[in-house]
Structures are given as C-alpha cells and as structure tokens.
Amino acid sequence: MCTHSPTCPDRDSADCCTAQVTSDHHGDQGWCRLCNGVILFDDGHYLTPDGHDATIGLAS
Template identity: 45%
Template sequence: MCRHDPPCPAAKASDREAARTVMRDDVQGWALLCNGVLLFEDTGELLPDGQTVRPHRPTPPADSAAAA
C-alpha cells in the first residue's frame, strides 16, 4: 500500500503505528494509516485483515497514582 520512501511499516509489524496518517476524524477519534491500519483514540486498532488489537495505553505506576 505504501509508496513512501522509506516505506511505512507493514500492518503486521510491531511498529505499525509509525506509518503516516492518510485520513483522520478527530471528532470520532480514529486515524487511517498508510499501511491500512485503523488506529483509534483509545489506542485500539483494526488491522486490514479484520484482526483487532486491544487498547494498549501505558498505565501509570501504582505508586504515582497514590501520590496524586
């Protein structure tokens, strides 16, 4: 799919989120990446083959939550 030089990471690559954004809708909270991945605001993903990737936001360490 990608015609960039160097090419964007493939949809199955571990760094797939580094692909360039082709289209986005900030109101609905999604971005379509050059490799066909649909990336959601909550960090969940829909891959071109229909496979889903659960949201994977980093969580703060337990002791930093207690300090707040």
C-alpha cells in the same frame, strides 16, 4: 503502495501503528486510517485490514 520515505511499516509488523496518517483522518470521531490500512483509535486500540484488533504495546 507506500510512497513515504522512509517507507511505512507493513500492517503485519509489530510497529504497524507508526505508519503515516492518510487524508482519511477523523479526529472528531476518534480514529484515523494509516498508510498501511490500519485503523488507529484515539484510545490506543487498532484494527488491521484483515480484522485483527489489539492495543498498542499489547499482543492479542
């Protein structure tokens, strides 16, 4: 459950990559975990908790 204000977007929403970064930030490895469970990579790709992968701004 997101405790940010305003609430972070759901992992299934089009703007899922705008959620807040959690403490699981691995900048040295090129990725971070967002509040909604999305894994965001430095190259603009992301992976949702259900395994969906895409690039920010593009649908796959």
